[in-house]
Amino acid sequence: MKPITIATAIALLLSAHAMAATEITSHQAEQRQSIGFVTLDQDVVSPDDATSQISRIADQRGASAYHIIALHEPGSTDSFHVSAELYR
Secondary structure, eight states, X not given: XXXXXXXXXXXXXXXXXXXXXXXXXXXXXXXXXXXXXXXXXXXXXXXXXXXXXXXXXXXXXXXSEEEEEEEEOOSSSSSOEEEEXXXX
């Protein structure tokens, strides 16, 4: 095998593991297989933080995408509440 072919193969393997789960629309979700739900109600300080945490959990559970179903602003607590569905 040529050195360039080996280097390309290694780069492809490493880049596949670096891909993070992405947020998708409800229309895109209809075309995917659900693999579970995630609900967070502690230590979520902003919508961006919610997205980041859901993406990280999706990665850990082997999901390639997620769709945020609900995002509630804090009422009597300081933490946002977020629910999302995970997809392959």
